[in-house]
Amino acid sequence: MIDIKSLRENPQRYIDGAAEKNISVDITTLLDLDEQRRLFTRQREEHRAEQKRISKEIGPQIGKLKSQLKSANEEETLQIESQLVELEAKPIALKTEIQRLDESISTIDPQWKELLLQIPQPADEDVPKGNSSDDNVELRTWEPAGFDLSKSFKENRGFEPKSHLELVSELGLADFERGVKVAGTRHYMLTGNGMRLHQAALRFAFDLIVDSYNFTPTSVPMIIREESMVGTGFFPTGRSEAYHIEESKRGSGHDLFLAGTGEVGLMGMYGDEILDEEQLPIKMATVSTCFRREAGAAGRDTAGLYRIHQFDKVEQVVICKSDEEESRHWHKEMIVIAENILVQLGIPYRLLQCCTADLGAKNADMIDIECWMPGRGELDADGKPSGAWGETHSASRLYDYQCRRLNMRYRDADGNTIFAHSLNNTVLASPRILIPLLEMHQQQDGSVSIPECLQQYMNGLTVLEPTHASSV
RNA sequence: GGACAGGUGGCCGAGCGGCUGAAGGCACCGGUUUGCUAAACCGGCGUACUGGUUAUACCGGUACCGCGGGUUCGAAUCCCGCCCUGUCCGCCA
Known part of the structure; x- marks a missing residue:
């Protein structure tokens, strides 16, 4: 496997390398997929960080409210439940967004990997070029x-x-x-x-x-x-x-x-x-x-x-x-x-x-x-x-x-x-x-x-x- | 093939819903002490990706507690599937 970073920095080297080896592989598509994969991954990580932060902040409150629910009367129950809905709204929204990104990533990932595995190692400079x-x-x-x-x-x-x-x-x-x-x-x-x-x-x-x-x-x-x-x-x-x-x-x-x-x-x-x-x-x-x-x-x-x-x-x-x-x-x-x-x-x-x-x-x-x-x-x-x-x-x-x-x-x-x-x-x-x-x-x-x-x-x-x- | 038991960092081993990238110990590295070694004490000690920036220096984020999926606001911890290891039985070179 080649180094994907090296491919990003110098795609032409790998395009030429594959051509010289008579191996056809779609490097352009790989770079596109790589770009998307990185973008989605970065977004996911940001959301995830936010989710963890919020979770740490409101988690204990949720826990407390949920235990209060058990001994609450009807009126209190309604009140607590509405508080819960409010507290959980933000993390649930984040969760949905993260799941959406996960799906995108898991669609891209296998294709990305499949292509990456196929990129040939470019031949050394001193290897003679040839067709057969x-x-x-x-x-x-x-x-x-x-x-x-x-x-x-x-x-x-x-x-x-x-x-x-x-x-x-x-x-x-x-x-x-x-x-x-x-x-x-x-x-x-x-x-x-x-x-x-x-x-x-x-x-x-x-x-x-x-x-x-x-x-x-x-x-x-x-x-x-x-x-x-x-x-x-x-x-x-x-x-x-x-x-x-x-x-x-x-x-x-x-x-x-x-x-x-x-x-x-x-x-x-x-x-x-x-x-x-x-x-x-x-x-x-x-x-x-x-x-x-x-x-x-x-x-x-x-x-x-x-x-x-x-x-x-x-x-x-x-x-x-x-x-x-x-x-x-x-x-x-x-x-x-x-x-x-x-x-x-x-x-x-x-x-x-x-x-x-x-x-x-x-x-x-x-x-x-x-x-x-x-x-x-x-x-x-x-x-x-x-x-x-x-x-x-x-x-x-x-x-x-x-x-x-x-x-x-x-x-x-x-x-x-x-x-x-x-x-x-x-x-x-x-x-x-x-x-x-x-x-x-x-x-x-x-x-x-x-x-x-x-x-x-x-x-x-x-x-x-x-x-x-x-x-x- | 049948029946149990288990898989946590280099190793041993705790944790069994939020304060855990993960106690404690060993090993390892740096330092202090020391005639040398040892001991003791102090400190450090995973990998990958990613952002701040151009860099293996620094700071931040994410992921990884066999693997994959699920439940949950939140999973090493709960559920499901798989893989692997150990022990006993069967079979066998």
Whole structure:
């Protein structure tokens, strides 16, 4: 959520910011509503103050008269009642007026709030302007020794690469048909060494960020209340992307939603709290299952492990002081961690500076990491894939946008309460990461070598052999 | 799922129609005293919005005693709905 005061002072900044992000939101209407809301609220407060003042003044008199009523004769009763009517006339008039203002405010308020939640955080000055993900800017690439990204896989390795679909099938690592049988489209079941490799990759990433980078290991709920989804900025905009559990339809309770990322639980953890400055930065890592409806992605990436409804992800989050320099510092650090993992996995990658259009509402800046996936991309004349970059990581820098929504603050040395800054980045998401992992480490004989860093998590296994395939 | 009990400031805990933003205590901060620490004493100590003004300094107003609604001239206090927590029973990894 943006700061409404900042919007009042400089609406153009937010109008331009939304336009650059290709997000349409009615800022003019919001400002109108805001104006009305403030006016009515101020009037209400004035009336209320008057009401309290009067009430204090005449309250005791009313009380006394009412107790006199009980022992009064007929004539006295009439007299007392007329006194009461007189005394109560003013506060009753105020009360009516206050109720009228309350109604106006309660009509405006939901619209005001709904709009405010939708105003995107303007992108930073140094974020390139663009219209689509085509305008993202490549910052740098990395390739393992012996692999030249300017050449094809075949030129590098001397044989045509198989796609992860073929590898998975030949090595018996996943069963798509049965996944779909059990759970429907875009579902899968990892089998045998596929499940093992998946767990190994997650465990490797989790251990690395916890042991080498001192992130606090934390578990998160994956079934989430609406407040946390709004607080972390996934709602209202991303509502259609989340699975909805309609508990309210079963009687009591509130609805719940399946989290699309561990970020929701991690960030929600300190919502509505005032932290001590000394507690910052808070660095947390989790591994959790992520659920995505993939609404609007119909027909895209329908085969394989790329775009699926359920996956597991090691996620990193940093909550730090409200300081741009520090935020930027952590952003870089978090990206380095992801890079370290990809280097150890021996997967070529590139860093992409996302342009304004690709940022989403909550980010001021976002760096994606894409891995080289030889089995993806356009098919050539022989039906062979040319390889393509595929997104595996996304590092966001949000200033206080998220903490403001979550009402997460800290107290600084001067005793002020300040909204913290937050950042998040993927550490490793699997099974998507298995795509480049398998495709890059495949060998001419159809086997796949296991990167050294994963072997200890595979009981020392160094290679996946097609002969072991369970082609059942 | 059934039966009770309860939700008040950072924590404990009083209040149960107006004098309560809320007693008292603990914790915390500042000061006095003190060889140091401790103790004692004095003072301070919530958040948000809003007005005086342009500012996190000062003064005023409003809101907040789980959440939402109602009764009342006036609600932490009365009524209704919901949420949450605890205990016991049932079920269960």
